[in-house]
Amino acid sequence: MxxxxxxxxxxxxxxxxxxxxxxxxxxxxxxxxxxxxxFRGDTTTVGKVNGESVKYDNFRAMVDQQTQMMQQRGMGTNSEMLAQQANEGAWNTEIARILLTQEADKLGMEIGKKN
Structure with missing residues (x-):
């Protein structure tokens, strides 16, 4: 010692x-x-998925939409838990959208309007 x-x-x-x-x-x-x-970070970007930026305004709208859907379904009374689930759901939805769009573009697939 x-x-x-x-x-x-x-x-x-x-x-x-x-x-x-x-x-x-x-x-x-x-x-x-x-x-x-x-020092000069992009304050409008929430994150990047496979090189594509996710903008704060779009993400915030998705979170609000997820929150409204969960409240209509009567899911959870804890607002903190509801907010976390809405954030996770919106982020996972955005990841899936970006990755599916990129893969469809690589394959040359296009989705058009129904005639």
Missing amino acids: SIIQKIQDKYGKVMAIIIALALVVFVIMLAFENGGSL
Whole structure:
């Protein structure tokens, strides 16, 4: 126990400075990763699915629609749980839409109006 105490007494401040520098370097590294998105991030994009951006306004409308559908069905009285389920449902729907659209385009499939 006395050895650990001696190390803390002699090198405590040095270790604190090293840890602080490591944290600062880590934050700076994250800030400049992906083109410095920490400082100039796109605030209208919620996320990307297979290279395609999902815009906040569209996603918010989908979440609202999911919430209304769940409330009409009488699902859940806990608003926090309902909001989480609506977010997950909207995100999963958007993922499926984007991936299916991209795959249909690759295959050359088109969906037209019924004549």
